[in-house]
Amino acid sequence: MVSLVQTRLMPAIVIAALIVVLPAFFPSAYYYRIGVLVFIFALAVVGLNLLMGFAGQVSLGHAGFLGIGAYSVAIGPVHFGVPSWLCLFGGAALSGVVAFIVGRPILKLKGHYLAVATLGLGLLLAIVLTNEARWTGGPDGMSVPRLVLFGWSARGATTWYWIAGATFIVAFVLALNLMDSPTGRALRAIHDSEIAARVLGIDVARKKVAIFVISAMYASVAGSFLALFNGYVTPDAAGFLRSIELVAMVVLGGMGSIVGSLVGAVVLVVLPQALTVFHDYEQVLLGLIVMVFMIFLRRGIVPSLAAAFAGRRK
Amino acid sequence: MGALQRYAVAAVVGLIALSAVENRxxxxxxxxxxxxxxxxxxxxxxxxxxxxxxxxxxxxxxxxxxxxxxxxxxxxxxxxxxxxxxxxxxxxxxxxxxxxxxxxxxxxxxxxxxxxxxxxxxxxxxxxxxxxxxxxxxxxxxxxxTDKMACEKIFADLKKRGLKTIALISGTDAFGKSMRGQCVAVAPKAGITVAIEENYGPRDSDMTPQLTNIRNKAGVQAVVNPGFGQGPAIVTRNFRQLGITLPLYQSHGVASKQFIELAGPAAEGVRLPAAALLIADKLPSGDKQKPVVxxxxxxxxxxxxxxxxxxxxxxxxxxxxxxxxxxxxxxxxxxxxxxxxxxxxxxxxxxxxxxxxxxxxxxxDLSAFKILEIKGGDWTLVPDT
Amino acid sequence: MAELLQFISSGLTVGAIYALVALGFTLIYKASDIINFAQGEFVMLGGMTTVFVAMAGVPLPLAALIAVVATTATGLALHRFAIEPARGASPVVLIMITIGASIFLRGVAQIVFDRRFHSLPPLLGADPIQLGGAAILPQSLVVLASATAIVTLLWLFVDRTLLGKAVIATAANRLAARLIGVDTRRVVALSFGISAAIGAVAGILITPIALTSYDAGTLLALKGFAAAMLGGIGSAAGAVVGGVLIGLMEAFAAGYVSSNYKDAVAFLIILVVLISIPQGLFGRAKVERV
Missing domain, CATH: 3.40.50.2300 (Response regulator)
Known part of the structure; x- marks a missing residue:
C-alpha cells in the first residue's frame, strides 16, 4: 500500500521539485512569465484531459469557461467592488453551474455532435463577451485589478510563478486522486464502452456531468489566473482558437495522461516562442510540427514515449 | 518506420535547438x-x-x-x-x-x-x-x-450638407466597436441623431438584411460605417445592390486604395475621413505634408x-x-x-x-483629417469650407 | 414582403456558401470518419490561387481550372503524407492532424500569396436582379445552382458508378468492404481529392461575393462544420439543408431580431436541434456494439 501511494504521487513530487529548482536557471523575468503561462494552461488542460482522456468527451468550447473565469475577476472588482479572490471562486462556481445546467442535455450527444455542441456553447459565450461592451469593454477588452490578499498585492512574474506553480501541483494531485477513486474507475469504464458501463450499473449521465463540472472549474480558475497575471483581458481568451489550442495541448501531451497535460502545455507555450526566429515561416513550421508529432506519436508524447521505453526495457 | 520516426523526431528537436540559438x-x-x-x-x-x-x-x-x-x-x-x-x-x-x-x-x-x-x-x-x-x-x-476625431470629422461634413439623422452599421471587430462607441458618444454634441444601429461580424459575407432595415427606417439621411477589413467593401457593395441612394460614409479604417478595388463601382460617391497619405499626388504643391507622403x-x-x-x-x-x-x-x-x-x-x-x-x-488635431470622396475610381479631396 | 424576400435571398446566398463547405466535410467523413478541419483552407486555396494566377496574366477560366487542379493535388497530398501514415489513430488525433494541416496551409498561403483581401469578377455581371422588391445578385444564383449541381453529381456518382458503390460500402463497414475487394485506401484518397475539388470550386464561386484572404478558411470551416452536423454528418442532402438553414437563420436573426446576436441565434438553434435530434436532421443513429 505504501509503495502504491509512493508511485502514484511520484510524478507530482518530481514536478514539484522541478518547479522549485528551475528558477535557478532563469536568466530573466521573461522565463518566469513563460513558466506562469505553462502552469496556467496546464491547469486548464488537466481539467480538459479529465473530460477528454478519461470520460472520452471532446469539448471544442472549453475556452468559454476560461473566459468566464477571466471576466469574473475583471467585472467583479471593477463594476461591483467585489475583491478579486472572491471573484476567482465566484467565477469557478459560475462555470460549474453553467456546466451543470448545459451538461446534461449536451453530454447526451456522441462524438462529433458533442464537439459541435460544445463549440456552439463556447462561441455563444465569446459573442456575449464581445457584444456587451458596457460590462466587458468589447473587443478592446478591459483592465483587471491586481489580486490583493490580506493587504498584500500579487504582481510580477516571479510572484505569479510560485502562485501558479503551487496551484498547479495541487490541481495535479487532485486529478490523480480523482482518477484512482471509484468515480475515476467508472469514468474509464465509460470511456471504454458506455453501454457496458451502464449495464454494470454506473449512472453514466451523472458521472459525465460531474466530470464536465470539474473540468469547467479547472478552466475557470486558469482563466482567472491568466487575467489577474496579465492585468488585462480581451475576448480572445474565450475564443474558438483558444479552445482548439487547449484540445491540441491535451492530444499532443497524451489523452488520459495527467503528466502529458503538462508536457502538452510546455510544448505549445514554448514552441511559438522558439519559432519566432523563423519570422514568416512560424505558422508553416507550427502546423508541420503538430502534424509530425501526431503522426509519429499518435497516442500523445508521454504515453508514446512511455511505451517506447517499456518496449526497450523488455 | 522506426528509422523514419527517429529522423522525424530528430528533425523537430533540431529545429527547436536551432531556434534557441538566438540572433544576438x-x-x-x-x-x-x-x-x-x-x-x-x-x-x-x-x-x-x-x-x-x-x-x-x-x-x-x-x-x-x-x-x-x-x-x-x-x-x-x-x-x-x-x-x-x-x-x-x-x-x-x-x-x-x-x-x-x-x-x-x-x-x-x-x-x-x-x-x-x-x-x-x-x-x-x-x-x-x-x-x-x-x-x-x-x-x-x-x-x-483617435476614433473620436474621425467621428467628429464625419459629423462636421454631414452638418455642412445639412444632414442630421444617420444610421450606423458597424463591424463587431475591435476597430468597429470602438469607433461606434465614440460616434454614439459625440453625436449629441454635434447635433446628430443616430436613428438606427446595425452590426455585422468581421468576416460576414452578406449585409443586406441589416441594410434593408436601414433602408426601411424613416428619416435616415445618411449612413456611417465604422469598420475595417473586408466588411466595409461588402457593406458598400450591398448598399448599391439594394439601390440605396443615401450618402454613405466609410471610416479611416478603409484607408487604402485596395478598398476601391474591392468595392468596385459601388464605391463611387463614398466619403471618408483620411490622412493626407492617401492623396499624396492630389495635395496642393505648397502643402507641408506633400513631400513626406x-x-x-x-x-x-x-x-x-x-x-x-x-x-x-x-x-x-x-x-x-x-x-x-x-x-x-x-x-x-x-x-x-x-x-x-x-x-x-x-x-x-x-x-x-x-x-x-x-x-x-x-x-x-482635426486638421490632420481630410474628407475624401471616391470619384471615377480614385480619391478626390472635398474642400474644407 | 419585399423585406422578407430580401432576407431569404441573403440567407440563401450565405447558406449556399456554407452548404458548399459542408459538402466537403460530409464526403470525407463518409469515407473515413475523419472531420477534416483543413476543408476551409481548400476553399481559401481555390479562391486565392485563382486570383494570383489570373493576376499573372492567365485568362480567368484557365486560372480557375489551375486552382481546382492545384487544390485537388493538395487534398491528395494531405491524405498521402499526413492521413495515410496515421491510419488507425484515434479520431481526435486525426482531427488534430487536419488542424495542423490547416495551420500549415494558412502559413504557406501568406508566404506564397499575401495577407491582403482579394476579389474576383462575378460570372454573370454585377447588376442585381429585382424580384418582388428584393435585389438579388446573379452570383448568388450561380452559387446556389452550383451547390445543387454538385449534390446531383455526387448522388449520380455514388448511385451509378462502381467506384461510388465502393464509397458506400466503405462508409457502411470498412472491414466488410475490404473483404469484398474494395480498395478502401483508394476510396479515402478519392474522398480527399473530391472534397478538395469541391472546396476549390466553392472558393472560386464565393470570392466575388464574400472576398477572400489567406485566413478566410477558419470561419468557413466553423460554419461549414456546424452545417454538416446540423444536417447530420455523412448525408449530402443534410449538408445542403444544414448550410441553407444556418444561412437563413442568420439572415432572419439579423433582420428581425438583432444583428449583434445573429451568430448567437444561429448557434442557439443548432444546440436546440442537436439536443432534441442528437444525430442531426438527416443523420442516422449509430448503434454501439459492446
Missing amino acids: AFAQIKIGSVLSVTGPASFLGDPEKRTLEIYVDEINAKGGVNGQKLQLVVYDDAGSADNARTFATRLVEEDKVVAMVGGSTTGTTMAMMQIFEEAKIPFISLAGAIQIIEPVRRWVFKTPH ENYSRTYQTKTGQAVSTFGGHAYDGFMILVEAMQRAKSADSSQIRDEIERTKGYVGTGGIVNMSATDHMGL
Whole structure:
C-alpha cells in the first residue's frame, strides 16, 4: 500500500521539485512569465484531459469557461467592488453551474455532435463577451485589478510563478486522486464502452456531468489566473482558437495522461516562442510540427514515449 | 518506420535547438516591435511590419542614428493580447530594447502598456483608441488619430450638407466597436441623431438584411460605417445592390486604395475621413505634408509592390518620431529618448503635423483629417469650407 | 414582403456558401470518419490561387481550372503524407492532424500569396436582379445552382458508378468492404481529392461575393462544420439543408431580431436541434456494439 501511494504521487513530487529548482536557471523575468503561462494552461488542460482522456468527451468550447473565469475577476472588482479572490471562486462556481445546467442535455450527444455542441456553447459565450461592451469593454477588452490578499498585492512574474506553480501541483494531485477513486474507475469504464458501463450499473449521465463540472472549474480558475497575471483581458481568451489550442495541448501531451497535460502545455507555450526566429515561416513550421508529432506519436508524447521505453526495457 | 520516426523526431528537436540559438547580432541600438502581423488584424500589422523593416534598412544605409546602427526586433502577436504581453516582456527582459514602436490594436496595446511603464521604456503605439493616451501615461505615446476625431470629422461634413439623422452599421471587430462607441458618444454634441444601429461580424459575407432595415427606417439621411477589413467593401457593395441612394460614409479604417478595388463601382460617391497619405499626388504643391507622403508612398510601393495604407503610415510616423527624438537626444538612453519624444514639435508625418506635450501624447488635431470622396475610381479631396 | 424576400435571398446566398463547405466535410467523413478541419483552407486555396494566377496574366477560366487542379493535388497530398501514415489513430488525433494541416496551409498561403483581401469578377455581371422588391445578385444564383449541381453529381456518382458503390460500402463497414475487394485506401484518397475539388470550386464561386484572404478558411470551416452536423454528418442532402438553414437563420436573426446576436441565434438553434435530434436532421443513429 505504501509503495502504491509512493508511485502514484511520484510524478507530482518530481514536478514539484522541478518547479522549485528551475528558477535557478532563469536568466530573466521573461522565463518566469513563460513558466506562469505553462502552469496556467496546464491547469486548464488537466481539467480538459479529465473530460477528454478519461470520460472520452471532446469539448471544442472549453475556452468559454476560461473566459468566464477571466471576466469574473475583471467585472467583479471593477463594476461591483467585489475583491478579486472572491471573484476567482465566484467565477469557478459560475462555470460549474453553467456546466451543470448545459451538461446534461449536451453530454447526451456522441462524438462529433458533442464537439459541435460544445463549440456552439463556447462561441455563444465569446459573442456575449464581445457584444456587451458596457460590462466587458468589447473587443478592446478591459483592465483587471491586481489580486490583493490580506493587504498584500500579487504582481510580477516571479510572484505569479510560485502562485501558479503551487496551484498547479495541487490541481495535479487532485486529478490523480480523482482518477484512482471509484468515480475515476467508472469514468474509464465509460470511456471504454458506455453501454457496458451502464449495464454494470454506473449512472453514466451523472458521472459525465460531474466530470464536465470539474473540468469547467479547472478552466475557470486558469482563466482567472491568466487575467489577474496579465492585468488585462480581451475576448480572445474565450475564443474558438483558444479552445482548439487547449484540445491540441491535451492530444499532443497524451489523452488520459495527467503528466502529458503538462508536457502538452510546455510544448505549445514554448514552441511559438522558439519559432519566432523563423519570422514568416512560424505558422508553416507550427502546423508541420503538430502534424509530425501526431503522426509519429499518435497516442500523445508521454504515453508514446512511455511505451517506447517499456518496449526497450523488455 | 522506426528509422523514419527517429529522423522525424530528430528533425523537430533540431529545429527547436536551432531556434534557441538566438540572433544576438552586433547592432548597437535595439528597437522593439510587437505587431499583429497575422490573425484578424493582419491588414494592420502586415503593412506596419513592412514599413518598419524598410525604414530601419534605409536609416542604417544612411549610417544609422548618432553613428550607431539600428536593429529591429519584431514579434507577431497574431492579434492576441496575451501573446502581446509575453512578447513585450521578452523585448524588455531578453532583447533589452531601448524603445518600442508597435501594438497594432487597442487590446494588444493596453495589455502591453504596464510592462513598458514599469521598465521605463518609451512605447509608441499604432492603435486608435483614445484610452491609450487618456489619462496620459509617462512612457506611452501613439501616432494614429483617435476614433473620436474621425467621428467628429464625419459629423462636421454631414452638418455642412445639412444632414442630421444617420444610421450606423458597424463591424463587431475591435476597430468597429470602438469607433461606434465614440460616434454614439459625440453625436449629441454635434447635433446628430443616430436613428438606427446595425452590426455585422468581421468576416460576414452578406449585409443586406441589416441594410434593408436601414433602408426601411424613416428619416435616415445618411449612413456611417465604422469598420475595417473586408466588411466595409461588402457593406458598400450591398448598399448599391439594394439601390440605396443615401450618402454613405466609410471610416479611416478603409484607408487604402485596395478598398476601391474591392468595392468596385459601388464605391463611387463614398466619403471618408483620411490622412493626407492617401492623396499624396492630389495635395496642393505648397502643402507641408506633400513631400513626406509622396516619398513614403513611392518607397513603400517600390519595395512591396502594394498600395500604401494609412496603417503603414502610422508605423512610419512612430518610427520617424523615435529616430528624430534619438537624434535630438544624441543618445540611446530610454529616458532621454522619452523626454525628446514628448518634445516633438512640428514633426511632419503621413498622419498630420505632430505637436506633442506633457499633456498630449498624440499631438494631432482635426486638421490632420481630410474628407475624401471616391470619384471615377480614385480619391478626390472635398474642400474644407 | 419585399423585406422578407430580401432576407431569404441573403440567407440563401450565405447558406449556399456554407452548404458548399459542408459538402466537403460530409464526403470525407463518409469515407473515413475523419472531420477534416483543413476543408476551409481548400476553399481559401481555390479562391486565392485563382486570383494570383489570373493576376499573372492567365485568362480567368484557365486560372480557375489551375486552382481546382492545384487544390485537388493538395487534398491528395494531405491524405498521402499526413492521413495515410496515421491510419488507425484515434479520431481526435486525426482531427488534430487536419488542424495542423490547416495551420500549415494558412502559413504557406501568406508566404506564397499575401495577407491582403482579394476579389474576383462575378460570372454573370454585377447588376442585381429585382424580384418582388428584393435585389438579388446573379452570383448568388450561380452559387446556389452550383451547390445543387454538385449534390446531383455526387448522388449520380455514388448511385451509378462502381467506384461510388465502393464509397458506400466503405462508409457502411470498412472491414466488410475490404473483404469484398474494395480498395478502401483508394476510396479515402478519392474522398480527399473530391472534397478538395469541391472546396476549390466553392472558393472560386464565393470570392466575388464574400472576398477572400489567406485566413478566410477558419470561419468557413466553423460554419461549414456546424452545417454538416446540423444536417447530420455523412448525408449530402443534410449538408445542403444544414448550410441553407444556418444561412437563413442568420439572415432572419439579423433582420428581425438583432444583428449583434445573429451568430448567437444561429448557434442557439443548432444546440436546440442537436439536443432534441442528437444525430442531426438527416443523420442516422449509430448503434454501439459492446
